[in-house]
Amino acid sequence: VSTLDATGEATRRSVTGRRVHLGDVVLQVVAGAAALGATILVGLIAYKVIEGARLSISTFGLGFLTHIGWDPVHNEMGAAVMLFGTVVTSLGALLLATPLAIGIALFLTELAPRWIRGPVTALVETLAAIPSVVIGLWGILVLGPLLANHVMPALHSALGFIPLFGTPNPTGTGIFTAIVVLTIMILPIVSSISRELFLGVPGELKEGALGLGVTRWEMVRGVMFPYTRGGIAAAMILGLGRALGEAIAVSQVIGGVDNLISWNLFNGGDSLAAKIANEFQGTSTNLEASSLFYLAVILLVFSLVVNLVAQWIVRRVARKQGLATG
Amino acid sequence: VSATDFSTLQRPNDRLLRRRFVNRGMEVVAWAAAATAVAILGIVVWSVAKRGLSALNLDLLTKSQAVNQFTLHPVSQGLANAFVGTIILVGIATLMALPVGILVAIYVNEFAPKQIKNGVGLVLDVLNGIPAIVIGIFVFGLIVVGHGQSGYAGSFALAVLMLPLVARTTIEVLALVPNSLREASLGLGIPRWRTTLGIVLPQTVGGIVTGTVLAVARVAGETAPLLFTSSIVGNQVDWNPAHALFSVPVAIFELSESPDPADHARAWAAALVLLLFILFTSLTARWLADRSRRKITGGR
Numbered sequence: 001v002s003t004l005d006a007t008g009e010a011t012r013r014s015v016t017g018r019r020v021h022l023g024d025v026v027l028q029v030v031a032g033a034a035a036l037g038a039t040i041l042v043g044l045i046a047y048k049v050i051e052g053a054r055l056s057i058s059t060f061g062l063g064f065l066t067h068i069g070w071d072p073v074h075n076e077m078g079a080a081v082m083l084f085g086t087v088v089t090s091l092g093a094l095l096l097a098t099p100l101a102i103g104i105a106l107f108l109t110e111l112a113p114r115w116i117r118g119p120v121t122a123l124v125e126t127l128a129a130i131p132s133v134v135i136g137l138w139g140i141l142v143l144g145p146l147l148a149n150h151v152m153p154a155l156h157s158a159l160g161f162i163p164l165f166g167t168p169n170p171t172g173t174g175i176f177t178a179i180v181v182l183t184i185m186i187l188p189i190v191s192s193i194s195r196e197l198f199l200g201v202p203g204e205l206k207e208g209a210l211g212l213g214v215t216r217w218e219m220v221r222g223v224m225f226p227y228t229r230g231g232i233a234a235a236m237i238l239g240l241g242r243a244l245g246e247a248i249a250v251s252q253v254i255g256g257v258d259n260l261i262s263w264n265l266f267n268g269g270d271s272l273a274a275k276i277a278n279e280f281q282g283t284s285t286n287l288e289a290s291s292l293f294y295l296a297v298i299l300l301v302f303s304l305v306v307n308l309v310a311q312w313i314v315r316r317v318a319r320k321q322g323l324a325t326g
Numbered sequence: 327v328s329a330t331d332f333s334t335l336q337r338p339n340d341r342l343l344r345r346r347f348v349n350r351g352m353e354v355v356a357w358a359a360a361a362t363a364v365a366i367l368g369i370v371v372w373s374v375a376k377r378g379l380s381a382l383n384l385d386l387l388t389k390s391q392a393v394n395q396f397t398l399h400p401v402s403q404g405l406a407n408a409f410v411g412t413i414i415l416v417g418i419a420t421l422m423a424l425p426v427g428i429l430v431a432i433y434v435n436e437f438a439p440k441q442i443k444n445g446v447g448l449v450l451d452v453l454n455g456i457p458a459i460v461i462g463i464f465v466f467g468l469i470v471v472g473h474g475q476s477g478y479a480g481s482f483a484l485a486v487l488m489l490p491l492v493a494r495t496t497i498e499v500l501a502l503v504p505n506s507l508r509e510a511s512l513g514l515g516i517p518r519w520r521t522t523l524g525i526v527l528p529q530t531v532g533g534i535v536t537g538t539v540l541a542v543a544r545v546a547g548e549t550a551p552l553l554f555t556s557s558i559v560g561n562q563v564d565w566n567p568a569h570a571l572f573s574v575p576v577a578i579f580e581l582s583e584s585p586d587p588a589d590h591a592r593a594w595a596a597a598l599v600l601l602l603f604i605l606f607t608s609l610t611a612r613w614l615a616d617r618s619r620r621k622i623t624g625g626r
Binding site for chain 2: 023024026027028030031032033034035037038039041042044045048049051052099100101102103104106107108110111112120122123124126127129130131132133134135136137138140141142184187188191215216217218220238241244245246247248252273276277280281292293296299300303304306307308311
């Protein structure tokens with residue numbers, strides 16, 4: 001009987017199939033074309049950016065990465081200052097934001113009274129919605145002077161023996177201000193991912209630990225951190241990616257010093273993305289325009305690496321946890 | 327002997343005291359971290375509100391700004407051209423990104439084999455991770471180098487940013503639609519394409535609207551994609567997207583780098599309007615999301 005049913009079903013499908021297939025095929029082709037288009041778009045972005053950079057790549061080669069200075073008049077340009085600024089500001093922001101974000105996530109999942117969780121979660125996510133240009137405006141006009149007048153002198157007098165905290169910069173712009181601004185911008189991303197990870201820790205593990213008589217912090221350190229380690233690494237990498245690519249807010253506060261690498265965080269600097277953003281009013285030579293594309297190529301490579309590594313970690317963690325529970 | 331044993335059990339020893347102390351210390355740190363984040367938000371919003379309100383007036387919204395063509399420094403009051411420009415740029419970007427994003431999501435969720443599904447998911451993540459300034463310089467190389475700056479070029483750059491956001495949220499809500507619905511419809515002999523467009527997709531309208539509103543809130547504040555594509559503008563209100571259009575974020579960016587305090591005042595006012603718009607749309611999206619989730623999961 002079941003064989004008959006199956007064959008009956010098959011013929012019915014093939015009979016009506018001719019009529020319905022056209023719409024199905026059209027939808028599948030159109031939708032597939034959109035998906036293919038999105039894929040091609042990523043390739044096209046890479047192609048166009050590299051094509052724009054060709055003149056600069058053939059002129060400077062890899063030496064571009066280590067050359068200090070940006071002198072379009074004499075056709076001598078290099079990305080070393082921007083690479084330094086990008087890496088230092090992003091890592092600095094990650095260093096400040098990660099403990100803060102984990103603290104927020106622990107507060108929201110373990111400590112806060114129930115009625116406070118929703119509103120505080122919403123407020124932290126609202127921080128992520130503030131446009132970078134507004135954060136930058138605040139950074140240059142409010143935060144910068146505050147840091148220059150109070151925080152930088154205090155850090156210099158307390159930790160001045162470390163070269164990072166040298167003579168304060170009266171303008172309030174510089175690498176340090178950029179680090180603070182980036183910290184604010186990546187804080188919501190890292191904390192909201194961490195919060196979701198902490199919510200995913202099985203209750204029995206937590207209760208089991210608490211039942212053994214450990215304190216809440218010992219439970220967090222001994223159960224929740226090991227359980228969510230991979231995910232938190234991915235969250236940090238995603239935050240890093242956001243910080244690496246931020247152009248506008250950084251260009252407003254970093255000071256735009258493109259010919260000098262200084263270990264004093266209070267001095268001005270430049271970053272890859274900020275340098276590109278600042279040159280939007282026009283470049284003086286074709287080679288300079290092409291060099292901006294070269295900076296964009298470096299940025300694109302950074303963002304691809306960061307994203308793929310984060311994806312790889314997420315997938316590995318998902319597989320491991322799938323094995324652990326299943 | 328037994329009495330002394332009990333008392334040592336009851337009296338916390340030094341080790342336990344230290345553990346409790348560390349625990350309490352970490353609790354204070356977590357409270358402080360959350361308070362810091364909320365305080366930062368409060369300080370930023372308060373700064374913008376205080377400075378923006380005193381500079382906000384009708385001229386700013388209705389009159390146009392005159393820009394010196396050589397220095398690009400603004401020379402007169404009013405940002406009407408920026409507000410009009412942002413509405414047009416974001417509107418066209420939404421028209422470009424929304425249908426493509428929905429189609430991508432339909433393909434991924436309804437048609438694609440698992441391998442391709444993962445591949446497209448990865449493409450969307452990569453696209454989402456590309457810095458906005460790189461998108462800007464890509465569109466500069468693709469369109470502006472041959473055809474000059476225009477509202478269309480700016481909208482296209484914004485649409486590239488919106489696409490992964492819209493596609494991602496649509497994929498998520500499509501996955502929430504119960505399979506029994508698809509099976510019931512196919513079982514009634516309704517073809518696949520009509521099932522998808524007529525039965526499945528309408529279930530997800532709430533989610534798609536939410537995703538779109540969030541994407542609009544995100545790109546309305548984007549400066550980086552517009553700097554190279556739609557920033558060199560005239561001083562009149564312009565509704566024609568074939569011309570380069572001014573926008574609120576680009577206006578704030580330019581005004582913030584000016585040394586003139588009057589320019590800063592207008593930057594704060596524009597920032598206040600932008601912030602209010604973004605907070606309003608984000609809250610609306612959150613409300614819509616709650617509502618549509620309740621509808622799909624049947625109140626649970």
